[in-house]
Amino acid sequence: MARQQKSDATEPSPTAIDGLGEGRHLRPGSKPAPGLYLVATPIGNMGDITYRAVEVLRAADLVACEDTRVSGKLMTRLGLDRPLSSYHEHNSERAGPELIKRLKDGAVIALISDAGTPLVSDPGYRLVKACVAEGIMVTALPGASAMLTALQLSALPNDRFLFAGFLPNKSTARRKALREVATVPATLMFYESPNRLGESLADMAAVLGPRQAAVARELTKLHEEVARGDLFTLANRYADAPPKGEVVVVVAPPGEALPLGEEDLDDRLRAAIAGGASVKDAAALVAAETGFPRRDIYARALRLSQAAPDSTP
Template identity: 40%
Template sequence: MAGILYLCATPIGNLEDITFRVVRTLKEVDLIAAEDTRHSIKLLNHFEIRTKMTSYHEYNRVEKAKVLVEKLKEGKNIALITDAGTPGISDPGEELVKQCHEAGIQVTALPGACALVNALIISGQPTRRFCFEAFLPTDKKERKDILEQLKNETRTIIIYEAPHRLVRTLEELLELLGNRKMTLCRELTKKHESVFLSDIESILEYHKENPPKGECVLIIQGKSFQEIKEENQKSFLEMSLSDHMNIYMDQGYSKKEAMKMVAKDRGVGKRDIYQQLLEEE
């Protein structure tokens, strides 16, 4: 029989956040695949876990995943751990999981700490709907493209950032998203954990004078539906009524249907649109 891949969540700061089930599983599996074995050995030593480790990281994720899948096919049970938090979230684990599914290998997850969830629930921001961008890309064009896409995002936005890049990222967010309500979470679960709820501009100004320490999670308010409605209405009012009508009529709508939609776009009654069209004829 083939083995099982166990995705084991590890602490993001406080070692007491590991679960009994994860500790037991790490002791029982045949092999632990770790993002950084030098980092993970400290965790294993703390809990007296003697299981053999092998490295699995961003730079060997495709080829090493093939090796691990073969071991799983041979009946070995493998635990995957990341440097901190839940494997597969903003780390190379997703590649191994994909290859396991393709090979018919069973994958199961042992829940635990996850920085994005921890930050979101203590942020004071809306939690029902959110999008996770992890770390923004370093490529300038790709980075700007993603930020442009986020301008009209109505869900709460979650971004990871390193402390030495925080000020630069906040400057870009302020320029492209405007001065949104925002929460900055740092050093989650650690002794000096902090939660800074304010707005992008205030948080930026503070950290220009007080360089941040520790990994950061940015929780940013999404754009309200009312803001989007007002912006759309403004753009419609800037075009001529005939051009606005043609948008819908070119899509195959009748004149009557188009008038109804135009009236809704402009925030007026259908009778007003009909009267204006008569005056333009």
């Protein structure tokens, strides 16, 4: 009898990996604890769904998703049949309180996005914030993420990075947003529409200069592609040839001091000012790109501005 008890105690969990411990595992027919489950779904390859994600989706009372048509196809491919409820940017104020009410009544709700990890560029954080305020249990099931996958494949520094989501649609607003992050000492990451990719890369080149970058698309799918090069080269590549599929743009952080001559510095300053930057912002951008002291670059930009009456310091 003692030997039998010892055997049961040391039997490995189906979800355990040697040396990595165990997570919460649902036994057949069991029910998860009531609460909100943030479930990552595949970004392309269906093989990237996790065992735990399938278990929770199978046991959920409700699956909240961005688009019920997209998520319905996912559930069908997984052989699952659970109620779906739409929760997205345009209905979150109405749908959120309804989900909170069901959660407070003891429901198990899984929140998923159309693809990847929920709460990345979607309104799910509002629901999480409301759950926390109400004392409702929230947990996350990690999985696929286009952002992190692109960072891994970019061959750019990944010790520090800033995910900036989607840039504005219009060039003026886009360049303003880029100037706000231009001096951040980290790799920059953006989601972008394939139809705007060429214009967006051109604005990045004008504001950020010839930094190294990577354009990752169709990640984990059959036609996965990662194009690498400086921003000017990538902007030319996609200027008249918008790609297909979801796109992530990864841009290197500001570099070390470069062996540039005075004419090169002046050209960069003129380009920044022509792109709409003030003298102060242009100097900050070029200083960040080249590693030269900001004070010296500002003095140079000021001289250029005084020689061009239309420029504003």
